[in-house]
Amino acid sequence: MSRHEISLTVNGERYELEVEANRTLLQLLREDLELTGTKQACERGDCGLCTVLLDGVPTKSCLVLAVEVDGREVTTVEGLSRGEELTPVQRAFIEQGAVQCGFCTPAFILAGEALLKHNPRPTEEEVKEAVGGILCRCTGYRQIIDAILDASKSAKK
Amino acid sequence: MPLPKFDYLRPQTTEELAATLAEHGADAKLFAGGTDLIVVMRDKLVRPKYVIDIKGIEELRELSWDERRGLTIGAAVTLSELIASEVVRERFGALWKAAGTLADPTIRNRATLVGNICNASPAADTAPALLVLWAEVEIVSANGKRVIPIREFFKGVKRTALEQGEFVRAVRVPNPPEGAKEDYLKWGRTRGEDLAVVGVAGLVANSGKKLVRIALSSVAPTPLIVPEVEGVFKGGGSVEGQIDKAASIVVEKISPISDVRAGKEYRLHMAGVLTKQILKRILGAS
Ligand SMILES: Cc1cc2nc3c(=O)[nH]c(=O)nc-3n(C[C@H](O)[C@H](O)[C@H](O)COP(=O)(O)OP(=O)(O)OC[C@H]3O[C@@H](n4cnc5c(N)ncnc54)[C@H](O)[C@@H]3O)c2cc1C
Ligand code: FES
């Protein structure tokens, strides 16, 4: 199997790594970089829990090869807060009780962040559409959608 | 669980891609968005020795339109890029709509239109729209280039007209006929992400001779167009009656199966219902 030298930026930090061809971005993040905020579940694109931002774009990392991200920028949930200071989306998730078991939370927060960056005042339908690829088994989604809507209102214009 | 082992190749030009396929074609799989490929590799349904990533080839990123040639969609263009295109939304409504029903926005950030047709699932959501728009597939290999109509591209469940060593460079969609209205309806088990129980694309053009095209997914081994409905509005009788006639022709020409998503009888029934619905919508909008 081929091996490849790659360099990538994860949460603002640069890494030079050697990866085997069959390594997924999800494995690279969790196993090599020990960033376990990104969750591993179905590994076939269905659940969305492995969602990260690839050059700012929400992407299911179980369907991306590590070798492909050479030269690119990845943001995981660990890269959002500044120290103790949470983002408006993160705060809204806590305030709305949008977190139960928490397994889906990193994915929803990242999808919410990406949405608000491009569309600071989304409608409820737009929020639903944006998080449509992520499953939550606990909350019933209502609180998650409300949290993202709340964050859109509380963020600075 | 790690994926099975393979070598990863990333050609930079279509010439290099053609040469790589000529050398390794039998043992290689092309890798666009990977939203089908990685899943079947994980299930060990395919075990390529070489995975050839086409996303490094600038030429395949082409998404362009001109008055004469119509729309060109390169093999590396994602569905999100297609949906963001104003020309696609304004001039190729059925295709734009269909692209927006495929999976979810996160998948669409990676998945390509060309990957959708090359995967050749009977449920491929973009296929019915491409069929009613009479799209063409540009196929390239080390030996040259050929262009075939999309209706000759699908050969069976997960089988296409591609020969070993060939790849799809782009899909070309000619401008729809004068005054055409088109739409796509996807009937699924849920409003969320799922493959279609039945998908129907319709096109009605009015240029003197009322042309009708209907194509469907998930009702036969391949997505298919039903050419027999083409003249259905030409005869006499009420529009209602003509629409009913189109639906009964469609139901007669399809051969759905029962699977986890729906029974055969339900699919037959819904194909008729959706054909009526889409024609009413299109006529109502014109
Ligand atoms: C969660 C989930 C939901 C989905 N929902 C839907 C849905 O609702 N509707 C639907 O239609 N599909 C759906 N799909 C299937 C898939 O996302 C689409 O078929 C997608 O368009 C495939 O594009 P890709 O670029 O990811 O293809 P890839 O996986 O990269 O490739 C697909 C196949 O085509 C071949 N190929 C790719 N490019 C070329 C080329 N240029 N020339 C020749 N062969 C090529 C590959 O070798 C592979 O066999 C879903 C998939 C997932 C994981
Ligand atoms: S783990 Fe990637 S989508 Fe489920």
Ligand code: FES
């Ligand atoms: S909070 Fe448990 S899966 Fe969403």
